[in-house]
Amino acid sequence: MCQTVYIKSKKVECEIVSELKKELPNVVLIKNEMYPQINDGDCLCVIDLEKTFEKAGIDYSSRGMDFEID
Numbered sequence: 001m002c003q004t005v006y007i008k009s010k011k012v013e014c015e016i017v018s019e020l021k022k023e024l025p026n027v028v029l030i031k032n033e034m035y036p037q038i039n040d041g042d043c044l045c046v047i048d049l050e051k052t053f054e055k056a057g058i059d060y061s062s063r064g065m066d067f068e069i070d
């Protein structure tokens with residue numbers, strides 16, 4: 001089971017790094033310490049989504065591995 005990000009305003013679900021970069025081009029993605037690097041084709045487990053959203057000032061909600069932003 002992998003982390004996902006659902007963007008409510010766009011009705012888009014992101015499951016891999018390239019999708020998240022496309023939807024949030026101005027957001028700096030912060031790497032999860034457990035992984036050596038971030039590759040475009042990786043699942044979103046490589047991203048520390050809490051830290052990423054907090055640093056970017058994006059409000060989010062999460063249920064387990066599923067994150068939602070506006």
Ligand SMILES: [Zn+2]
Nearest residue numbers: 002003043045
């Ligand atoms: Zn994963």
